[in-house]
Amino acid sequence: MQYLYDSNGTMIESIDSYNGKQVYERDASKRLTAIKTFNNNHLVEEKKVGVTEFENLMTSTTDSNLIISPMSTTVYEDTIIKGIDMNQLISDSQFTNTSTMTSDSIQTFLESKDSILKDTVLIYYLDTSGKPYFKGDTINAASSIASNAKSNGVNPKVVLATLQKESSLVTAKPGTVAYSSRRFYFAMGYGATDSGDDYTKGGFNLQISGGTATLKKRYDEAPATGYPKVFTNINFGKTVTSNGVTYNNYVWVKNKATYSLYKYTPHTIDTSLLPTVGGGNYLFVSIAKGWWGTNLWD
Known part of the structure; x- marks a missing residue:
């Protein structure tokens, strides 16, 4: 229609x-x-x-x-x-094109948005009851997006758009969102399903790696x-x-x-x-x- x-x-x-x-x-x-x-x-x-x-x-x-x-x-x-x-x-060739953005160009893009992701991200995981906790891990978002997109064969723009769709973090300003919030520990919606949350997938690093891998896995599983x-x-x-x-x-x-x-x-x-x-x-x-x-x- x-x-x-x-x-x-x-x-x-x-x-x-x-x-x-x-x-x-x-x-x-x-x-x-x-x-x-x-x-x-x-x-x-x-x-x-x-x-x-x-x-x-x-x-x-x-x-x-x-x-x-x-x-x-x-x-x-x-x-x-x-x-x-x-x-x-999106076309298949566009979805699998990993050369659209480098780590540096992603960083520049995040800075142009004055995104909270342009700075070092503190990683909060979830315990067995779903409560966030910090154990000292940090991550650079641009580097993680670029490396996971490359290793999984997914366009980094797809990762960025998915991240924004799920949590709006790309356009969130520094200091406006707590690193311990759901928007970070389920940033790509990975493990946060219509039927419930999988606490083992909570954590910004796991969201980027697992979310990107899942996008490619679903592509590979497609008829x-x-x-x-x-x-x-x-x-x-x-x-x-x-x-x-x-x-x-x-x-x-x-x-x-x-x-x-x-x-x-x-x-x-x-x-x-x-x-x-x-x-x-x-x-x-x-x-x-x-x-x-x-x-x-x-």
Whole structure:
């Protein structure tokens, strides 16, 4: 599906790959009033949304998002969210390109962001109860990112974008985040899963090494052929509609790199943030575009 928005970020149309289109009409207060369905530019259905129906829609779940039945997972669909192609987040060659940044260029990049990571990081580990403790270990973030990206065969930009997606540490200023905080000991989300935390993976050094290794491991485990493939049970296994936009519990992926990223983070967006669109692999690509623009992963 491709979603079109107006200048205020309100979704106005959804278009599929088979000449189908839905147009969402709203009143002056942006309340949904009608849904028109077209096939080959011919109107085939118009559904009026009255006040009572609208209010029922908005109160049908506690988070104001309508949970609906999943669509077919047997026919390929484009998934484009605010201009970002969620079917191919990055190419395989870009994902495995380790030459995009050196340790020195990563350090310069962190300094340009006035990042807390430009300085020596104190490493806090987790004990068996999940309590952080310090035993004197420190690390240089730029050097660790560069060396682990190189040894695992992963683009260091992928590591940086994942780090920012998970903890926002790249843009955190010195002194604003405690080294003993979750943002550091689970900095790349490695071991911090939807089903619970693995305390043995807590520690900034383990996050960089383990997180980068896991990204490559998922890439190596990805099917070699047969793309596009449908990736199911994402977004907590729920299909959610917010502001007239449907975010499915599946997505079609076109290559091994995208497969890896969805295995690492099984979300197109973070549906808990709706109606704000953010989180998930949408945020991953948004971060990279904001930092590197047209050069993106090169």
